[in-house]
Amino acid sequence: MIHVYNTLTREKELFKPITPGKINMYVCGPTVYNYIHIGNARSSIAFDVVRRYFEYRGYDVNYVSNFTDVDDKIIKRAREQGVDEMTIANRYADAFHQDTLPLNIKPATVRSRATDVIPDIIVFVGDLIKKGYAYESEGDVYFRAKRFKGYGILAHQDLAEMEANAAGRLDDIELTRKEDPIDFAVWKSSHAEDEISWQSPWGKGRPGWHIECSVMAQKYLADTIDIHGGGIDLAFPHHTNEIAQSEARTGQTFVNYWMHNGFVNVNDEKMSKSLGNFTTVHDMLANYDDPMAIRYLLATTQYRRPINYSNDTLEQARVALDRIRTAYRNLSFRLETAVVGQDQAIENMIENQISNFESAMDDDFNTPNALASVFELVTTANTLAESRQVSLETVQHLLDTIAKLMSVFGIEDLSVQSDLTKEQSELLKSRTLARDTHDFEASDRLRQALRQLGIVVEDTPQGQRWHKA
RNA sequence: GGUAAUAUAGCCAAGUGGUAAGGCAACGGUCUGCAAAACCGUCAUCGCCGGUUCGACUCCGGUUAUUACCUCCA
Numbered sequence: 304m305i306h307v308y309n310t311l312t313r314e315k316e317l318f319k320p321i322t323p324g325k326i327n328m329y330v331c332g333p334t335v336y337n338y339i340h341i342g343n344a345r346s347s348i349a350f351d352v353v354r355r356y357f358e359y360r361g362y363d364v365n366y367v368s369n370f371t372d373v374d375d376k377i378i379k380r381a382r383e384q385g386v387d388e389m390t391i392a393n394r395y396a397d398a399f400h401q402d403t404l405p406l407n408i409k410p411a412t413v414r415s416r417a418t419d420v421i422p423d424i425i426v427f428v429g430d431l432i433k434k435g436y437a438y439e440s441e442g443d444v445y446f447r448a449k450r451f452k453g454y455g456i457l458a459h460q461d462l463a464e465m466e467a468n469a470a471g472r473l474d475d476i477e478l479t480r481k482e483d484p485i486d487f488a489v490w491k492s493s494h495a496e497d498e499i500s501w502q503s504p505w506g507k508g509r510p511g512w513h514i515e516c517s518v519m520a521q522k523y524l525a526d527t528i529d530i531h532g533g534g535i536d537l538a539f540p541h542h543t544n545e546i547a548q549s550e551a552r553t554g555q556t557f558v559n560y561w562m563h564n565g566f567v568n569v570n571d572e573k574m575s576k577s578l579g580n581f582t583t584v585h586d587m588l589a590n591y592d593d594p595m596a597i598r599y600l601l602a603t604t605q606y607r608r609p610i611n612y613s614n615d616t617l618e619q620a621r622v623a624l625d626r627i628r629t630a631y632r633n634l635s636f637r638l639e640t641a642v643v644g645q646d647q648a649i650e651n652m653i654e655n656q657i658s659n660f661e662s663a664m665d666d667d668f669n670t671p672n673a674l675a676s677v678f679e680l681v682t683t684a685n686t687l688a689e690s691r692q693v694s695l696e697t698v699q700h701l702l703d704t705i706a707k708l709m710s711v712f713g714i715e716d717l718s719v720q721s722d723l724t725k726e727q728s729e730l731l732k733s734r735t736l737a738r739d740t741h742d743f744e745a746s747d748r749l750r751q752a753l754r755q756l757g758i759v760v761e762d763t764p765q766g767q768r769w770h771k772a
Numbered sequence: 773g774g775u776a777a778u779a780u781a782g783c784c785a786a787g788u789g790g791u792a793a794g795g796c797a798a799c800g801g802u803c804u805g806c807a808a809a810a811c812c813g814u815c816a817u818c819g820c821c822g823g824u825u826c827g828a829c830u831c832c833g834g835u836u837a838u839u840a841c842c843u844c845c846a
Contacts, residue, residue, distance in 0.1 A: 313776090331846075339846090346846040374844070460842065464774050468842055487843065512844045534846030535777095541844075564846070565777095566839090573839085603795095604785080609778085609839080619784060623795050633809065663786090671786050675794040685810050689803085743805055750807080761808050768809085 305360070307530070308607060308667045310538055310561040311457055315667050318560065320529050326357050326364045327524040329558075331516060331533035331541065332414070334371040335395035336380045338585035339402055341601075341612055342534065342567045342574060348598060348713065349564040349606035350532045351408045355711050356664050367523045368411040369516060370396050372418050373499055373509050388499040392416070402584040405594040406601075407713045413523045417515040420522060421501050424510045427518050427552065428490050428503075436551040440480040442492025442506040448485045451547040457561060458539030487544050489514045513544040517557075520545075526553040535563040535607075565609045567601075582612065595714055596621035602712040603670050624714070630681040631705055631717040633688040634698060636768045641695035649683060649697050653704050656680050660708055670712065680705050691764075720770065727758050731767060734760065738767075 305318040320326050330350045333343045350366075357364050371377075372392035381388045396416070417424075428444050431437035437446045448454045448462075455462055462485070469484035478484065488511035493500035500507040520528055526549075533542065542561065549557035566573070569580040588594055600620035604610045656676040663672035684701055687693055706717055723731070730753050737745035750760050754772070761768045 333846075334844085342846040344846090349846090371844090376844085455842095458841070459775055461774070465842065468774085485843085536841065536845055539775095539841065539843080544843085566846075568839090575845090607777095608785090611784085616784065619796055622797095623784090626795075629809065669786075671784095671795095672793070675786070678794055682811085689810060741805080747806070759808075762804080762806095763809085 305357075305665045306667055307560050307562065309559075310535075310563050311558075316560065320362070321525075321527060321559070324362060326362050326530065327528040328354065328364065328366055328530035328532065329516065329520045329524060329528055330366065330368045330411075330531070331537055332368040332370050332411075333395075333399065334374055334376055335392045335399065336374075336376040337395060338398050338583040339395075340574065341569070341582045341584060341587065344403070344406060344408075344584045344597075345567045345601045345610060346532075346534050346564050347403060347408050348406065348601045350562070351713055352602050352606070352670065352711065353530075353532070353562070353668055354409065355713060356668060359707075359711050360661075364412070365524060366409075366411045367413045367415065367519060369519055370399070370414065370416045371512065371515065372396065372416045374417075374512055378498055389418075392418075398585060402588065405588055406584070406598050407595070407715060409713075413519075415519050415523065417510060420515065420518050421510065423518045423522055424490075424514050425501075425503050427514060427521075427548075428505075428510075430552050431489060431548065434551060436548075437489055438482065439505045440482075442508060443480055443488055444490035444505055444511075445481055445486040446489050446544065446548060446551075447482065448487065448544075448547060449483060451551050454485075454547055455539070455543055457543050457546060460539055460543070487511065487513065487540065489548065513541055514548060516541070517545045517549040517552075520557070521549065521553070526555045526557075528558055530560045530562055531558040532562040532564070535565055538563055562606075564606045567610045567612050569611075570613045571611055591617070593621055593624075595716075596624055598713055599624045602714070603674050605670055606668055627677065627681055627705070627709065628717050630684040630688070631702060632720070632770055633768065634684040634702055635718055636763070637688055637693050637698055637765065638695070638702075640765045641693045641698045644694040644696060646694045646697040649687065649694075650700065652683055653680065653697075653701055657704060657708070664711065673708070673711075677705065677708050680708070723758070723769075724756075727753060727756055730756070731758075731760070731769065735767060738762070 306315045307318045308315045333339050354364050354366050373388060377388050377391050381391045428437060431446065432439065432444065436450055437444050455465060465485050466483070490503065490505060490508050491511055492506055492508040500509055520531070531542065546557050568574065569582050572578055572580055574580055574582060587597060591597065596617060600617055601610065656679050660673045660676040663669040663676065680701065684705065687698065687701065709715070709717060730749050734746055734749040737749060753760050757772045758769050759772050
């Protein structure tokens, strides 16, 4: 029984998929005009965890996301660099894949670009006009926001307020073209010859920002989808407008559950270029050698809560993750000395923690609580690793469980052990001999030598335990 | 101005009408040739003021602070 917080109703609701066992979800992707920043990564990771948990629960998840590859920011950047828009879009779409790979974000089932669906967008806009929900005005096409009943409820915005706000902000050109200040563009005429554009019934132009998501969700998923996700800032206007467009066209509910992730602050401040704390994933990965620690920080905070990203919080994440890795590694070491059999008390404990983990995740993906269960298992693993005698099946079960639960957070490869070089192997053997004869001087020297070669050796009742530094 | 969210120990962070998970740090102990890793123990009364209640940190009212959104920012 999974419960999901629905932004539309502002309540946790029992999750019921439209088709049993299947989930159609759409998550807003980035505008590819720059490297993705940590906020983009947070959003991707938050919904990656949602997806992974549904999959863990046995659902078949159809995950669709987009690249916004045509918009003002891309056009501007292309101009600045004297290249065409697609050069910019391709460059940063590629960078997205490079940056998300080390963060272990699963690729979308379908990752579509706005420019891949231009014909569909034109049909969609045409339909809106036919139904009286949109109108052409000097080459632009606008959506009649007021015509759509319930416009603004997702973000709990008041129509009159919005109207007043909008009127003060728009320039004269927009005001003269729009019937109403709160109307929004679904199609924009192109203003310059060298600007990217497509031929349409309304002249040369390009899609408005919101329309692509409505079109893709419908094209690749369905008229009504289970989950739509994105950053909380998108609730208004982006998702508000998506709802209006999509429902105006189909007459059906567009989305059953709206999910929005919280923001990432950098050093306790909102990330912005003017504050100089704009943090791209590209730079983070270049400056930090443990991408899984970044993932840990972003994945283990409850998705609706804000995250403060700083050297300090990142370091705390790394230390916490290391505790899990160390436990996993040290228990793995006991596989060699384990005896065939099972330990019922520990088996029961494992089942209890799995159950706690699932209860936590069922409750709107409460990752901090779920993690607490993992740490209970970690303590058990540490205790077991120190026991005189351990049962093989139970050791394996505990290891598998920790790995399985952590993989829900997208943290895999807990124990990245590589083979020893011949030299390292020889040194270890020599050290065993030295210890057998209580030659501690030689033993300490060899431990130091191994340390220099990147191998940390620890002495246990079961012999030497080593791992890479 | 409007609409929301948040306020829990040194830090990060859960949670609940009946006397506060987990992680880090700190302190004490155990284990250890030393070390490492680990284990055990200690460490908060929940922004402020009222109210409801047998009882609130958890519900209600108020207040303060912080933050976000109010047309293209995840």
